[in-house]
Amino acid sequence: MNKILSKFGPFLGLLLVIALFSIPGEVREYFLSVSNFKIILTQTVIVALAALGMTMIIVSGGIDLSAGSVIAFTSVIGALGLKHGWSAWAVVPTVVASGAFLGLLNGSAIAGLRMTPFIITLGMMGIARGAGKWMASNETVNYTNPAINGWMTTADPYDLSMPPGAWVAVALAIATAIFMRRTVFGRQIFAIGSNEATARLCGVNTVVTKALIYTIAGGFFGLAGLMQLARLRQGDPTVAIGVELDIIAAVIIGGASLSGGAGSILGTMIGALIMSVLRNGSQQMGWPTYFQEIMIGVVIIVAVFLDRLRAHKSA
């Protein structure tokens, strides 16, 4: 029973939230529609992509507070590229690489200088945000190049098609889940998070592994920045303020432990969806914004509390 609960806990949470908004008849026909779930999925893409990287970091026992700033920085880089007439083929690798570069800086400092991830990424949060504003000359970067305009939208809002960005997120989620479960590197992430000293004694090169984790995660943040750019069609260095907390919340609601060693991609994706469904549903219900902020706060605490309860029982 416990095993089933721990596996499907977040999933039940998602169903519960969906059920909550499906009760009032007046809202149900709009809330439970294909077009609405299409919009919910599209709105989840940015947090979901970044949360893939964040799951790896949190499972390894770390944290990254710079995710939101990196999203803003990379979206500015992408906008500058598009402004100079680059094609999507040039913009995508550049943007992902610039995110990965900032991740590499984070990872090297954390692993190489043995500093706390919280401090390093708190610093990077300011550095990346400031660098983004600098690159953008402290204003929004506007361009007319339509190379990536269609990535986060579909021609008909009510049909069954999904925007390409959502497919990218689904494909990468599956790939990352397999990567974390089935590869040596993936298992090493869990090993470091469970007990770094033991992992090192067992022959894991913790310095290189940690640096790589933050680098890969940075690449995911860069991809999230690209999707943000496709949505705004403008490079905005002030975008995604506080989004790192949404990303961390998604990972935590999904059952990961902040002390490392536990977490799953499926859980994280459901965690991200729970928050999007809450936002969307409370708007459909006509609830004020402050109410949905309170709701999401409560959900985070309840999710972690239930997780603790489960862990105690099985121990």
Next chain:
Amino acid sequence: MKKLPLAAATLLALCAMLPITTQAAPERYRIAGVPKGTTDEYWKSANAGMVKAQREFAEQGVTVDIMWKGPIREDDREQQIQVMENFVARRVSAIVLAPLDGTALVPSVELATRAKIPVVLIDSTLDKDVYVSEASTDNYQGGVIAARRLAELLDGKGKVIVVRVVPGSTSVEGRVNGFLDTIKEFPEIEVISSDQYAGPSRDTAYRTAQNLINRYGHQIDGIFTPNNSSTSGTLLALADVGRGGGKVKHVGFDTDKQSVAALRAGDLQGLIVQDPLNMGYVAVKTAIAKLRGEEIPKLIDTGCTLITAENMDDPEINDLLHPPLDKYL
């Protein structure tokens, strides 16, 4: 994530079994209002205007539901886009939008248009013509009124300065252009500075005004400040050097508590105010006219008014300075 469609389908099937009552309602519209922010009184006034229109329609037996939702921060473009998308999914009849950004909001207005939901803009415009109508202040005309007032105060002669706000703000540039074009009609008035930017906040405006007053000192006879923050920053700077109280004639734009107090105290000789309540009201009327298939104008001027210490206690002027929010919200 893969399991989601299945779960949704299951729930859908469950819900389909429940009876859904549909009644043949006569005429009913659901209008969504999406402001730039929710805490500012300016946006609450727009909301009040929408409710005013709702009540008028109710008297004619037409049911209008107003839904009101905006981002918390006035620079959170992503949040405003999400609000727009969620209203499209809610299949509202029409959306009244005050776009935070002329570019970033274009895709979500296009989305609404593809979903056959007409979008009426208030307050600000978009870079691309994807909306059905716009109800906003004729900013150029606001600048014209300000220039006439300042010329009247100066008896048609003297040296004036105009402060700009930030590069690229089309609404404020419109006011400055209206002012500069009109002040030319008075040959004895000389504009000695019109190229300085006051920046986005009261603090930056304060510094800019200090620098300008430092440089031009006692030459200055009149000042036009084209928005809220530049007006209050300039008031502070003039008071610092003892040039307040009407020694330098000062005409400002937009209201807040400080500028209203300055008007009463005689530190400010004129204030041009917009009418956000009227914007919300006109936008709902326009949206419903569009839904009924009537011809609607592309641009509607919601008017701006000169307020002075003499007329500020008139009832209708008082309504502009202190919108009757309690009556509607």
